[in-house]
Amino acid sequence: MNSLRIAIGGARGVIGESLTPDVIVNYSHAFGTYVEGGRVLISRDTRPSGQMVHHCVLAGLLAAGCEVVDLGVCPTPALQLAVRTSDAVGGIAITAGHNPTEWNALKPIRADGIFLNSAQAGELLDIYHQRDFRKATWDALKPYSHDVVAGLQHLDAIAAELDTDLIRSRNLLVAVDCVNGACSEYAPGLLERIGCRVVAMNTETDQPFPHQPEPAAENLSQLRALVQATGADAGFAFDADGDRLGVVCEDGSAPGEEMTICLATEMILSRGDPGPVVVNLCTTQAVEDIAAAHGDREVIRTGIGQAYVSEQALNSRACVAGEGSGGCLFPRINYANDSLATMGHILQLVAGRTSLREVVASLPRYAMTKAALPCRTHNAFSALERLREEGEPAWADPAQTELADGIKYRNRDRWVYVRVSATEPLIRVIAEAPTQGESEWLVREFLSAIRRLI
Amino acid sequence: MPTVRTLKTGVSGIRGVVGESFTPQLLVGFAQAFGTYLDGGTVVVGRDTRPSGEMARNALIGGLLATGCDVLDLGIAPVPTIQHTVRRVGASGGIAITASHNPQEWNALKFIHRDGVMLRPYQAEELLAVYYQANYTLVGSGRLGKLESDPGAARKHLDEILDLVGPDKELIAKRRFRVVVDCCNGAAAGLTQPFLRSLGCEVIAINNSRDRGFPRPPEPVPQHLGQLEAAVREHGADIGFAQDADADRLAIVTEAGVALGEDFALVFACDATDPSEPGPFVTTLSTSRMIDEIGERQGRQVLRTPVGEINVVEAMRRHNAALGGEGSGGVIWPRLQLCRDSFAGMALILRGLARRGGTVTEWKDSFRPGAVVRARVDCSAAEAQSVMMALREAYSGEQVDLTEGLRVVWPDGSWLHVRPSNTEAIIRVVAEADDESAAQALRDQALEAIAAHRGR
Incomplete structure (x- = not known):
């Protein structure tokens, strides 16, 4: 291929x-x-x-x-x-x-x-x-x-937006896994600047990636062990170029990539920044719940891709934006997914509460299931068009159907999203529901529908 | 206006005009072809001071690393330093980014074999075949080449020259020569002054910057050396040296501030060759008869080859020559390395001047009086073939040598050489005789014969 x-x-x-x-x-x-x-x-x-x-x-x-x-x-x-x-x-x-x-x-x-x-x-x-x-x-x-100096100026810009006195007052111990990537120098640098104690691993930029550079839960075992061994208050995992962030709580648990944007949203809405929240179509619906809890704040959904999220955030004067993959954007700093800024904001949120575990526990969570079906690109769009023609499933609320970029059906507490991958010959199916069993069922239903239509 | 095609891809490298034909696509292609051809190892890369050198350097480094070759990046460096470094570090090859004496808008690549010599024509044909097939060896991310630099490469090259000059350094230093050097803001800028100081000279350097652009056409021929002539007179110097952009060629200005013909760098270097270094002289069919005069005096054979550095180098290697080079100012000292090296040329000439005493003018006057004149005629390669046939006919009554083009020698020692250029669509005419007007007459007679044939 x-x-x-x-x-x-x-x-x-x-x-x-x-x-x-x-x-x-x-x-x-x-x-x-x-x-x-x-x-x-x-x-x-x-x-x-x-x-x-x-x-x-x-x-x-x-x-x-x-x-x-x-x-x-x-x-x-x-x-x-x-x-x-x-x-x-x-x-x-x-x-x-x-x-x-x-x-x-x-x-x-x-x-x-x-x-x-x-x-x-x-x-x-x-x-x-x-x-x-x-x-x-x-x-x-x-x-x-x-x-x-651009890397250091970036840290200056992040630190200027944070309440460093508050963060410093907690004397937090923070563990980071920089995957020997571009944040190897800057993640410890930012933490020192905002008054945290640091325990850092995988910060040798001339060494190979020690594990896949995606901060997904399955790549966090090293960091989870480090958090537990050092008694750190929080752990953060970076990708190779510093746009996505994974989170580990003080007990060594990893709440998953979707939690990153939830924590960022909770932080920015708690601070009272004006403007909508912007996320893409397959980001967790917990974002809507958090926005609702802060006084029915608006959430705008965009197509998949950082360019769409960034541009929508700029045009709608958003307060925070991001993706379920762990990339969050803070318009007061930058219109880019920014793992360093995300880490800083999450630490400020933790500093104002009891602990990261407590904050995570206070936020709504859903079960998400993802699957991919191999499909040649020239068949994939036809299959999606036929799926569209079949109309909404019985459980979906037609008023919430999104057909702009793929197909998304929703109701109050669950959704399924089907799209053609932009990077691989695949059709992706993602579903989110209150329980794992329900989200898996939604994915199975749509996979079999697509197989029938190819 | 007809389209002017500027790209020249051939056995002596590739050459083009920046912004037209000397593109990053061409460069990255040749870098991958060379890396594929060498099949790994280290490649030494250096460039002259042309502004386009930086673009070219990056394209070459990228292409070479992708084929798994390590790159030793010399940055701005004289061509003889690049060649010296290839041998010193045991590299697989080298690439020099330089259009040598051509104007600023041109640039070129010269490919160097692992022995430090430019690729021989058959090797260059192999490289071209790899390029045209474009089926390059590209390695995975774990096996990509490493990039290193070597800021000390020029010093190591020049130190070896000083070592080879040996005890004669004292001899040169005793004369306390005052030397003006014109580096043409080229690759030798910043290097020649300390080098000559190590030989005990008092040195005034002009056009000694790497980033100001060429102050004159970089070809070191007399009509381009007015500034150096004036500087020699102003400083009361014993000698003036001019280098070209990549420091392979050398020209001389006398203590009177007169630029000598381009043959004199090689003539003086031959005359200064130590009797302890045996072997013949090797030069081209277009170089002055003064080399023969020196050969007779020193009891050495003089071998003549077709024009082109690689032809001279190959003959020098086969015959274990003592010294060789081209009349255009390229001195090759085989004890150091088999390539044109203006630094080696300066050291040999200063040694000769120190040994014989007197002035540069007196040295020049020690040879049989004569004058070399040159001309060029625009002519396509195809038409040049029939022109050469006609000339052979026209000169059939004389003593002719058909090794390259046509060379005629008359009993009084005057000679004429007519040949199609290897690199440009021109025919070159060179003549030497006892005085300027006699040489011009020989040249003009050839030009008329060419014009008469083409006029038919």
């Missing part, structure tokens, strides 16, 4: 297989053409292919006449903040996020620090495919330079 995916989210592939130097040079040359020269910021995570990709990106951008500023190994949200707060015309993050080490990707960022939306990414792809690139003559080539 060809692993290359050149789509809205950028260019992604397996090193040595599909994300070749030619693809990288062409894609970055296309991006340099798209931004018409100008200053472009780049960063990378710590995967071993980062250096090779970095040099190919530099070649493409420089050839287009861009001035390139290299932030080096740096969290993606720090790059996005630097693009947003400088006169740069865009950025490229070299990271495959939570994907395994053999993957890498280029993620294009526009001048306001948000990933390209679908219309903008479409224009970039047209340039990429047409190959009519901007070619700077020798006297129009720009230099390239390094910025070693």
